[in-house]
Amino acid sequence: MQTFDYLSVLLSVVVGLGMTNLLEGIGRLISQPERYRFYWVHGVWGLFVFQYLILFWWFQYNLSKIVVWRFDHFSLVICYAAVLYGLTVLLFPRSEAFDGDYRRYYYERRAWFMGLLVLVNVIDVLDTLAKGVEHFSDLGPNYVANTVSVTVLALLCARSARVWLHGCTAVLALAWQTQIILVSYGTLGS
Secondary structure, three states: OOHHHHHHHHHHHHHHHHHHHHHHHHHHHHOOOOOOOOOOOHHHHHHHHHHHHHHHHHHHHHHHHHHOHHHHHHHHHHEEEEHHHHHHHHHHHOOOOOEHHHHHHHHHOHHHHHHHHHHHHHHHHHHHHOOHHHHHHHHHHHHHHHHHHHHHHHHHHHHHHOOHHHHHHHHHHHHHHHHHHHOOOOOOOO
């Protein structure tokens, strides 16, 4: 067994748990509309995190090129996956105490959600730099602009409950992430 094969099992479990939690939450929303009330900003963030989990899984394949792994780098990668999982838990709680009002719940938990979004961006930058300055510069100014923009907007959203700010941030984050996928991660392999 290759080192990456061994390490990727844990990544797979964490990403799989995140995807499971997200899909179960969407399933509850669809199957029990009388209990769970859809909120569009929450829904856009759900799409964003769904796409992010897939993107994370997709680009982690490139880690198979690393021959020698250090504990600190793997710890960073597993923390990345864990924070993505945390975003799914915040979006779709499993608690019976949750009353199903996603609008109210989203704004009550916005600081936590946005804090994890900032944290995932910080971890992404650290992970990118761990792969080398050349790799970081290969991603280009679009990567930096996206990361800085989403981080700044998330910090603003953590402090404000303005619907227009949250809606614009969610839509922009999803659009920027989609654009990055199409430009930088459209193919997999060598």
